[in-house]
Amino acid sequence: MVDNRLDATFTALADPTRRGMLAALAEGEKAVSELAAPYRMSLAGAAKHVGVLARAGLIERRKVGRRQLCRIRADRLKDASEWLAQWERFWTTRLDALESALKEDRT
Amino acid sequence: MVDNRLDATFTALADPTRRGMLAALAEGEKAVSELAAPYRMSLAGAAKHVGVLARAGLIERRKVGRRQLCRIRADRLKDASEWLAQWERFWTTRLDALESALKEDRT
DNA sequence: AGGATAGTAAACCATATGGTTGATAATCGA
DNA sequence: TCGATTATCAACCATATGGTTTACTATCCT
Numbered sequence A, B: 001m002v003d004n005r006l007d008a009t010f011t012a013l014a015d016p017t018r019r020g021m022l023a024a025l026a027e028g029e030k031a032v033s034e035l036a037a038p039y040r041m042s043l044a045g046a047a048k049h050v051g052v053l054a055r056a057g058l059i060e061r062r063k064v065g066r067r068q069l070c071r072i073r074a075d076r077l078k079d080a081s082e083w084l085a086q087w088e089r090f091w092t093t094r095l096d097a098l099e100s101a102l103k104e105d106r107t
Numbered sequence C: 001a002g003g004a005t006a007g008t009a010a011a012c013c014a015t016a017t018g019g020t021t022g023a024t025a026a027t028c029g030a
Numbered sequence D: 001t002c003g004a005t006t007a008t009c010a011a012c013c014a015t016a017t018g019g020t021t022t023a024c025t026a027t028c029c030t
Helices: A002-013 A016-025 A032-036 A043-055 A074-085 A088-106 B002-013 B016-025 B032-036 B043-055 B074-085 B088-106
Strands: A059-064 A067-072 B059-064 B067-072
Touching (some): A002 A016, A002 A074, A002 B002, A016 A032, A016 A043, A016 A067, A016 B002, A032 A043, A032 A067, A043 A059, A043 A067, A074 B074, A074 B088, A088 B074, B002 B016, B002 B043, B002 B074, B016 B032, B016 B043, B016 B067, B032 B043, B043 B059
Antiparallel strands (some): A059 A067, B059 B067
């Protein structure tokens, strides 16, 4: 199912630690321990989060020496974004309705 | 935290039943039992999913007679969409890189 | 009034999740 | 070679999640 990928993607995005890690990776490739550093959490714990991101396909890892460099893989993020874009019609019509309601108020 | 809202939103979106319910609500307001109908699941189980969507702020409920009519509240979906839009630069540069790689292949 | 319908609430169960610690492996640097 | 660094793995724990069933309330219909 295509759905399973969205499940994993949204599940991965549902945790602030993991969203923070993605934000950190926006600056460029980072090793697991660098990703872990900002969090009051054991390295093993943080590495689990990295694993969730990797299994969801949101990041790639490559081993360089003893470090495991991670970088963002944009395509899954794009899938999620496109799913959400489906709903754009809703909020735009919502905003349109709000706008005309406001206009009506002023007349 | 603003983050907590994103947590709840993405958690709610991480389940295919709940995404399906949102899709059903795209056609218009629906009662809980109507939302539940497509799923091989007890009404109580489905109602829990509706509760998750409501607590995440993705839907609103209003009681009409003995029915509980639900409709989409677009703003939270929009929040999630905007969070994801942050990453647009990533996949566009990715696609650009892919494109030039393909071009290079052909020369 | 009394039965069917719509929904919630509570108790329960199995499994998933987020975290810990401790052990181990691989690599770097002196 | 030896110690420190980087990371994974396994076992474990508490809590959350997705589902069930049973019981109950509220509303509608005849």
